[in-house]
Amino acid sequence: MTSALDARQVLRGASLxxxxxxxxxxxTVEALPHADTDSIIAAVRQDLPDVSHQTVYDSLRTLTASGLVRKIQPAGSVARYETRxxxxxxxMVCRACGTVVDVDCAVGETVCLTPSDAHGFQIDEAEVVYWGLCPDCRAPSGTASL
Known part of the structure; x- marks a missing residue:
């Protein structure tokens, strides 16, 4: 998605x-991947100063339910949103600063992504979150610690 016209088409394509x-x-979610709700509200208010928190929450819920936006919530973190x-x-999540980045796919031996017993489920997704320190927090000048 690159323009307001594209965003309109995306919404219409989802029957919204x-x-x-x-x-x-x-x-905003397209421009700020992995942003939390407060960051999204602040960014949206730059264009729509009178928009309410509830309207943004309702929009996020609708966009997520329609499959246009993905909500992620790593353990101990607030909900974040992305259009991917x-x-x-x-x-991948930094334990110190909370930075979140995408990881395309697990590589190497990924046996843990295949359950020993699917219990009758038809599995269509496996969620993996990698935790560690980002390069900025690992730098000698960083003050973060585990």
Whole structure:
């Protein structure tokens, strides 16, 4: 998605009514992958100063339910949102600063991604979160610690 026109088409393609708040939220999540709700609200309010928290929350819920936005919530973290949907990518989270980055796929031996017993489930996704320290927090000048 690269423009407001594209965002309108994406909303219509998901059979959603095109509203200014939905457009603003979708474009913000596209521009700020892995942003939390407060960051999304602040960014949306730059274009729509009178938008309410509830309207942004409702837009995020609608966009997530329609599959246009993915909600992730690493353990101990607030919910974050991204428009990268439709693939089974994973995430890496910095324990110190909370930075989240995408990881395309687990490499090497990935036996743990195949359950020993699927209990009758038809599995379509495996979620993996890698934890560690980002390069900035690992740098000698960083003050972060485990």
């Amino acid at each position: 009514r095109v509203t200014r708040p939905r457009l603003a939220v979708l474009e 949907v439709g693939d089974n990518h994973h995430h």
